[in-house]
Amino acid sequence: MIDTRVNIAGVExxxxxxxxxxxxxSGQEYSEFVDLSRLGAVVTKGVANxxxxxxxxxxxxxxxxxxxxAIGLQNPGIDVFAKRDxxxxxxxDTKIVVNVCGKSTEDYCEVVERLADExxxxxxxxxxxxxxKEGGIAFGQNPASAxxxxxxxxxVAKQPVIMKLSPNVTDITEMARAVEAGGADAVSLINTLTGxxxxxxxxxxxxxxxTGGLSGPAVKPVxxxxxxxxxxxxxxxxxxxxxxxxxxxxxxxxxxxxxxVSVGTANFFNPETTVEVVRGIEDYMxxxxxxxxxxxxxxxx
Numbered sequence: 001m002i003d004t005r006v007n008i009a010g011v012e013x014x015x016x017x018x019x020x021x022x023x024x025x026s027g028q029e030y031s032e033f034v035d036l037s038r039l040g041a042v043v044t045k046g047v048a049n050x051x052x053x054x055x056x057x058x059x060x061x062x063x064x065x066x067x068x069x070a071i072g073l074q075n076p077g078i079d080v081f082a083k084r085d086x087x088x089x090x091x092x093d094t095k096i097v098v099n100v101c102g103k104s105t106e107d108y109c110e111v112v113e114r115l116a117d118e119x120x121x122x123x124x125x126x127x128x129x130x131x132x133k134e135g136g137i138a139f140g141q142n143p144a145s146a147x148x149x150x151x152x153x154x155x156v157a158k159q160p161v162i163m164k165l166s167p168n169v170t171d172i173t174e175m176a177r178a179v180e181a182g183g184a185d186a187v188s189l190i191n192t193l194t195g196x197x198x199x200x201x202x203x204x205x206x207x208x209x210x211t212g213g214l215s216g217p218a219v220k221p222v223x224x225x226x227x228x229x230x231x232x233x234x235x236x237x238x239x240x241x242x243x244x245x246x247x248x249x250x251x252x253x254x255x256x257x258x259x260x261v262s263v264g265t266a267n268f269f270n271p272e273t274t275v276e277v278v279r280g281i282e283d284y285m286x287x288x289x290x291x292x293x294x295x296x297x298x299x300x301x
Contacts, residue, residue: 001291002290002293003291003293004016004278006040007237008122008185008260009122009162011095011122013260015038015040015281016250016254016261017263018042018261018262018263019042019263020265021044021046021099021126021262022069022099023265023268024044024267025045026045026088027085027088031092034271034272038094040094040278041097041260042089042094043099044085044089044099046126047075047078047098047111048078048100048103048107048111049107049111049114051075051076052073052077052101053074054073054075055208055209058207058208059208059212061212063197063214063216066216067214067215067216067268068212068213069213070207070208070211072209073101078110078111082114082118086120095121096120096121098122099164100124100125101126101129103130104131105152108149108153109156112153112156112157116159117158120159121160122160122162123161123162124164124188125149127149127163127164128140140175140191141166141169143174146163146178147178147182148182150163150178150182151183154182160185162184162185162188163179163182165179166191167189167191167222167223173232173233176189176236177233185236186238186239187236187237187238188239188262189238189240189242190226192213193222194214195212196211197212215243215264216243220244222242223241227256227257228257228300231257231258231298238258240260240262241253241261243265245263245265245266245270245273246276246277246280247279250263250280255296255297255298257297257298259297261277263277
């Protein structure tokens, strides 16, 4: 018998495989391809206190080894989300992780307070959002801001709080320590790397926003390195992500120190990736006689 269960801040997942926010909607469009009950958790698209229209188009571009996106966190807002998406996800035997975004501390706290009485299991706070009061710099690029937003959210949160770290910083461990000091229950990393693509025939930017977030296989070595560094810097459980397309990719993150993993961009080209990763981890455990997946977490030192 193999045991694939993992624990994140007191919440038990049947296996360590989750979806990455923004790549899976809230599960509706994938439910015809994937049995959501096979997943450890579904992480929703970012939810704000009011509907966000997102950025102008074009806002997705394919690049070598992945994609760029500048969707701008388009979402219908917390009211529609609570009425439509949470009841849908409750039909499945999986944990629900709500990704929260905002443009000010008050925005984040408003959503977190609204979710306090909803049947969701964990909150993932996207601190790569531009802080309008600080001139647009992301909350996650300044350790003091990251610690302050973590503290503010923790004050009003009923569910455990995962802080999602941006890789667009000089030292990822500094940011991890800052959110740990702020009271975070877990961290997830990495969010997208900032990139750009230029259309040489039209002599203009491929994205209307000029820059976008790079995701996909190209970012995986950076992500594995950052997860390893953070695992050795803080005592918090880590959800690792960045270019995971196979069970082998996911296992690298677990061995580097992640307790769970999120599959993102791969969902776009193979909607069944998440379930294939779950099966692949189970096969690996049988092959190498690993009785509990927790034996693999941080096994590479």
